[in-house]
Amino acid sequence: MLARQVKQFENAEEQRLLALAAAYGIEMSPEANHYTHLPISLLPTPFPAEQFNKLKDLSEEFNLLMYKVHLDREWLYKVLEDICREDDYIRRLVEISKTAHEIGNQQKIFLGLNRNDFMLDVPTNRFQQVEFNTMSASFGGLSSKLYKLHRLILSQYKSYFDPEVDPQKVLETHSMNRLAEGLATASNLYGNNVSVIFLVLPFEMNYFDQTCLEIELWETYSIPVIRATLSDVATHGHKREDGALIYKDKEISVVYFRAGYSPDHYPTESEWQARELIDTSKAVKCPNIDYHLAGSKKIQQELGKPEVLYKYVDPQIGVKLADHFTDLWGFDSPLSQELLAAIRSNPQDYVVKPQREGGGNNFYGEGVVKILENYENDQNIQEHMKQYILMKRINPEPKENLLSRKGVVNRVQTLSELGMFGVLVANGEEIVTNVYGGYLLRTKSKDANEGGVAAGYGVLDSIYLD
Ligand code: ADP
Ligand code: MG
Ligand code: MG
Numbered sequence: 001m002l003a004r005q006v007k008q009f010e011n012a013e014e015q016r017l018l019a020l021a022a023a024y025g026i027e028m029s030p031e032a033n034h035y036t037h038l039p040i041s042l043l044p045t046p047f048p049a050e051q052f053n054k055l056k057d058l059s060e061e062f063n064l065l066m067y068k069v070h071l072d073r074e075w076l077y078k079v080l081e082d083i084c085r086e087d088d089y090i091r092r093l094v095e096i097s098k099t100a101h102e103i104g105n106q107q108k109i110f111l112g113l114n115r116n117d118f119m120l121d122v123p124t125n126r127f128q129q130v131e132f133n134t135m136s137a138s139f140g141g142l143s144s145k146l147y148k149l150h151r152l153i154l155s156q157y158k159s160y161f162d163p164e165v166d167p168q169k170v171l172e173t174h175s176m177n178r179l180a181e182g183l184a185t186a187s188n189l190y191g192n193n194v195s196v197i198f199l200v201l202p203f204e205m206n207y208f209d210q211t212c213l214e215i216e217l218w219e220t221y222s223i224p225v226i227r228a229t230l231s232d233v234a235t236h237g238h239k240r241e242d243g244a245l246i247y248k249d250k251e252i253s254v255v256y257f258r259a260g261y262s263p264d265h266y267p268t269e270s271e272w273q274a275r276e277l278i279d280t281s282k283a284v285k286c287p288n289i290d291y292h293l294a295g296s297k298k299i300q301q302e303l304g305k306p307e308v309l310y311k312y313v314d315p316q317i318g319v320k321l322a323d324h325f326t327d328l329w330g331f332d333s334p335l336s337q338e339l340l341a342a343i344r345s346n347p348q349d350y351v352v353k354p355q356r357e358g359g360g361n362n363f364y365g366e367g368v369v370k371i372l373e374n375y376e377n378d379q380n381i382q383e384h385m386k387q388y389i390l391m392k393r394i395n396p397e398p399k400e401n402l403l404s405r406k407g408v409v410n411r412v413q414t415l416s417e418l419g420m421f422g423v424l425v426a427n428g429e430e431i432v433t434n435v436y437g438g439y440l441l442r443t444k445s446k447d448a449n450e451g452g453v454a455a456g457y458g459v460l461d462s463i464y465l466d
Contacts, residue, residue, distance in 0.1 A: 002043045002154075002464065003400040003411065005161045009042065014409050017042060017153060024145040026460070029207040038142060038208070039453055041443050042402040042409065044150040044170045044464040045416050051120060052171075052465060055127045055324065055420060059436035061317050062116050063422040066132060067431075068312040069303070070112075070287075070294040073097065079302050080293065082332065083355060086387040089263040090296070090355050092272065097289045100279045105243035110426040111186040111254065111286040113137060113179050114295075115419040115440065118324065119394040128326040128394045130417060134295030135287045135357065136261045139453070139460060140175035140421055141212025143440040147172050147462040171463040175421045175438030180216035182423040182433060186284045187223050187253040189427055194253035195224045199278075201259045202229050206453075210258055226250065230260060233274035245281035254284040261292075261357040297353045301389040304328035327392040331385040340376065343390075344369060351391045359452030364393075398446045403459045413446040416461060439463065 009017065021027075021037040028038045070076070077094055084091035100106070115137030118127035147170050154167035187196055196217065198210055214225040226247060228236070237247045245252040255278050259265050266272050279289045293299070302308050304325050309318045329335065335343075343350050352363040352371055363371050371388075375381050398413040421437030444451035444458035451458035 001046055001399050001401070002161060002165065003402055005165070006043070006157070006402070007160075008411070009157075009402070009409070013157075014042070014404070015407070017149070018404060018407060020152065021146075021149055024149055025208060025212065026142050026145050026149065027208045029203070029205050036406050037404070039403070039405040039459040040146060040149075041414075041459050041461040042153060042404055044147070044154075044462045045399055045401060045414070045441060045443055046464040046466045047120065047416075047418070049465045051125070051127055052418075052463065055118065055418075056436055058320060058324070059116075059420055059422050060434050061313065061321060062132070062420075063112065063114065063424040063434050064431075065303075065309075065312050065321065066114060066134060066291070066294055067110070067112060067424050067426065069299065070134075070291040072312075073101070073290055076290060076293050076299065079298060080296065082386040083296075083298055086384060087355055089266075090293075090387075093289060093293055096276050096279050097293060099276065100289060103280045105280055105282050107282055107284050107288070108428040109186050109189050109284045110288065110291075110424070111182055111284050112291055112422065112424040113140075113182050113256075113286055113437070114422045114424075115140075116422060117417055117419045119396040119415070119417050121326070121394045122397050123395065127324055127418065129300070129324050130394065131297060132295060132300060133357070133419075134291045136258050137419070137421065138206055138209055138258070139419070139440045139442075140179040140438065141209040141216075142460060143173050143462065144176035144212070144438065146460055150462045150464075169465050171439070171465045173438035173440070173462070175440065176212050176216055177220075178421060178423050178435060178437035180213050180220065182425055182437070183213070183217055183254055183256060183286070184221040184223055185425045185433055186286070187221075189425070189432070190253035190284055191251075193251070195226050195247070195250045196254045196256060197233070197247060197252050197283075198225050198227050199233070199255055199257045199259050200227050200229060201265065202231075204258070226252075230265060230271040230274040231268075233277065234270040237274065237277055239277060239281050243280075243282035245278060245283040252281075252283045254286060256286045257292075295357075296355050297389050298330065298355060301328040301330050301391075326394055329390040331382070331388060331390070334382055335372075335375070335390070337376075340372065343372065349393050351393050352388050353391060354388050359450050359457070362450070364449045401443060401461070403443070403445070405459065414443045415446050415451070416441055416443045417451050417458075418463070
């Protein structure tokens with residue numbers, strides 16, 4: 001690969017490249033007022049154009065599928081029913097959804113900014129879906145900058161590489177523009193003289209990614225952004241008589257959630273009150289609560305069944321989408337003896353997932369065996385397992401790269417996960433926008449189970465389309 005062609009950048013070269021990364025704005029939140037670049041790869045990762053383009057061609061179909069799924073509320077509630085008994089977080093989200101629909105302030109403007117994640121599986125040679133994120137999908141801002149740095153590196157250090165290497169093959173991504181455009185479209189459909197809220201965490205490691213979108217919204221669309229936490233909304237927000245969301249005297253057109261996707265984001269009742277205030281208001285929510293629920297792992301697992309998938313898409317499209325699904329199982333009825341035996345003999349081939357987001361929640365290998373200990377013999381464990389799903393592990397090919405974190409560069413064997421952004425805006429029955437929204441590549445060391453950049457496991461990367 002490309003890394004093999006570079007023996008090692010000299011230290012001064014590395015420091016120059018990392019300074020360039022910072023100058024492009026590829027930074028993370030300061031620690032003790034000290035700024036540093038975001039963890040990145042110094043080189044892009046090669047992917048075959050054929051497989052990538054095949055997947056890209058399905059972007060709009062995936063967007064539509066998940067849009068239709070979120071409209072099927074009664075089905076969402078039914079599928080999540082068992083989970084609600086075990087999982088208070090999901091139960092409360094379902095309750096808020098029901099309350100919101102009862103109150104009837106439903107906003108007919110829909111804004112979906114999603115990220116559909118895949119790994120290129122070696123045995124099948126296909127991109128297989130890891131998950132579909134309907135909420136807080138991150139790195140749309142910063143990935144739009146990193147491909148430029150990678151092009152610069154391949155151009156300016158040309159003699160380090162095989163003469164065949166072509167910087168233009170570093171695949172561009174305009175996710176920052178597409179996501180901001182989606183936010184602006186929804187905000188403008190709502191009305192004028194309004195502000196957008198970026199609903200954020202009290203401390204956010206990935207601050208700069210959000211700032212990119214904020215600047216784009218302001219510079220291109222003159223839409224001001226207010227950053228607020230759930231607790232800020234609880235203190236300073238209210239609903240006007242007509243249902244409009246008012247925050248510190250400003251009318252809010254869109255609430256863009258970059259927080260609220262995990263139970264930890266609701267340490268007290270006041271965060272839940274803020275969530276309910278937003279969801280029962282007339283503001284456009286990105287995502288609305290039903291789209292949030294549609295992004296659950298349990299829903300992904302149900303969509304793995306052809307008879308469920310075909311409720312929402314024509315079979316000829318459905319077959320193409322399902323080509324990118326790996327094996328998925330629910331725990332609604334007990335797992336077969338055969339499957340349990342397969343898991344115990346090859347636990348590294350399976351992943352168990354709860355209904356959680358943000359990384360670090362899954363079980364792998366021996367962890368899978370442990371959580372299934374005594375599963376067959378204990379009714380309580382069988383009940384408890386209903387909040388999880390079981391998934392076949394996807395196995396991408398390891399590739400060498402130079403990964404940099406906090407100014408230190410390491411040469412490592414890596415695995416990559418591709419995120420395809422999607423933007424869908426609807427106004428009542430009318431689909432206003434439905435587009436591929438650019439991509440994100442996250443790369444991690446081969447030996448790490450997970451690849452979250454913010455969580456400290458992975459780095460931001462870009463694609464060399466070959
Ligand atoms: P989250 O919503 O927390 O990001 P994911 O389903 O994306 O949950 O899982 C987190 C990470 O775990 C992924 O980014 C990926 O690195 C790894 N992972 C999840 N599912 C699989 C799988 N089936 N095969 C291989 N790795 C997986
Ligand atoms: Mg997720
Ligand atoms: Mg994920």
